[in-house]
Each structure stands twice: as structure tokens, then as C-alpha cells.
Amino acid sequence: MAHIMCTQKLWTALNHPRRPVGDVEHPLVKGTLLGDWAATVTPFKRRDLVVALNAQTYLTLVFPLTPRPRFRANFATALGQALDDHRIITKDVAVRECAEIEVARVEQLSDRELRSVLDIVEFMCGIEMEYHDDLRRVQWNLNQFPHRKDDPCVPSDALLALFGSVERVGASGSRTPRRPRGTRTPFAAR
Numbered sequence: 001m002a003h004i005m006c007t008q009k010l011w012t013a014l015n016h017p018r019r020p021v022g023d024v025e026h027p028l029v030k031g032t033l034l035g036d037w038a039a040t041v042t043p044f045k046r047r048d049l050v051v052a053l054n055a056q057t058y059l060t061l062v063f064p065l066t067p068r069p070r071f072r073a074n075f076a077t078a079l080g081q082a083l084d085d086h087r088i089i090t091k092d093v094a095v096r097e098c099a100e101i102e103v104a105r106v107e108q109l110s111d112r113e114l115r116s117v118l119d120i121v122e123f124m125c126g127i128e129m130e131y132h133d134d135l136r137r138v139q140w141n142l143n144q145f146p147h148r149k150d151d152p153c154v155p156s157d158a159l160l161a162l163f164g165s166v167e168r169v170g171a172s173g174s175r176t177p178r179r180p181r182g183t184r185t186p187f188a189a190r
Contacts, residue, residue, distance in 0.1 A: 002032065002100045004075070004077050005116070008038040010050065014071060014106070032100045033162050034059070034079075038114045039064050042122050044129040050075070051097035051122050055114055057158035060142040062135045076101045081136055082143065086156060089164050100146065117147060 038054040048065040055162065063078040065071065076098035083094045096133055106158060125147055128138040143155040152158045 002104040003036045004032070004052075004101070004106045005036065005038045005055075005102045005111065005114070007038075007109050010039055010041040011066075011108050013041050013048070013065060014068060032096050033095070033149060034097055034100070037101075037104070038111070038118045039075075040109075040110050040118055040122055042125070044126065045133075049125070049129075049135070051118070051125050052078070053110075053114070053118050053121055054155075057122075057162055058117065058147050058155040059159050060125075060139060060145075060155060061144065062125060062139045064135075072102050072104075077140065078135075082139060082159075085136070085140055086143075086159055087161075088159070093163070120147075121145075 034054050035054060037052050038055060039050055041048050042051050043049075050061075050063050050065050050071070052063075053062040055061070061075065061078040061080060061082060065074075066155040077102060080094055080098050083097065088094065097109055106116040108117075121142060124142055125138060128141050130139070132138050134140070145155070146153045147155070
């Protein structure tokens, strides 16, 4: 069963949103790969954004905190967009991973190493937000940022390695991730 581990800021903002799940140790949604998430909330340009980090791949999601009752739905939407952007388009895979967010246990973040990485990602998100308003583009760019961890160290590469057995096909039959609309490579012709 996946956990959403919240910083104190997010825990307070969500008013301790424990969802009663009992003492279930086995996954409620079978066939998921991503697992646990760490998340924080931070103000950017007069709105509160959640920055979530997958503990296994460091896949980063960015989505609005408000409205608070839609926290899990916004989380699942951002995850679905990230999976789509990385061309992990097998519908049942995306549905299972997003469904896991709906039943994940919410608890406080206690892992210091994960908190440290989340702080770095939050800082990088602030920089990205200075240049882009589109959260999907910010999310994409953050997933190209390398971290100090096992190979692959780039979240996009780690996600693709994790879902390596899942069919990823682009519009022209390529197997490479696609950038969100409106983005281009740094050296694209102008």
C-alpha cells in the first residue's frame, strides 16, 4: 500500500486528512509500481502548490492545493499527466497508479533523506515557476533534473526504467518521451 508522506506544512494545510484504511499491509490496488510519495506545499505567485516526489524514482509532480477536498484528485491528475508525457499510455497502468493515490495512507514525513531531496526539488520548482506558469511544463522540467542517487539519476529515466515492460509508443512509433505542449528543446531552431 502506498503512502503520501506530508511535511508539517502540508499536514497542517490538509487538517490531518487520515483516511481510515485499517491495518491493511497488502496493496489495495494490485499491479502498481510507484509506491510511496513525499509531498509539501509552498506558495508560488499567490497560490499554494503541492510539490510531490516519488520515493522510488524521484518523479516530481506539481499541482494546486486548492480546493483542499480535491487534493487526491489533483494529485492523481498530475500523475496521469506525467505518465502521459512519458508515453506510459497503457490505460490500465495509468488508471491503477492513479487509483493508488485515491487510497494511499496519508501520514507525516519522517525520512530525513527524502525530506532533503524534497527541499531541493521545492527550491528548483520555485526557479521553474519564475519562468513558466504552466504547471505541466514545470513538472516536465523538474523531471529532467538529475539527483544524487542510484542510476538512473534523472527521474524521467528512472520512471521509464521502472515501467520498462509497459508498452510506450509515440505518435510516430517512437519510444521516446514527449514534451508537454508548448515546450521545445533548448537549442530548437527559432
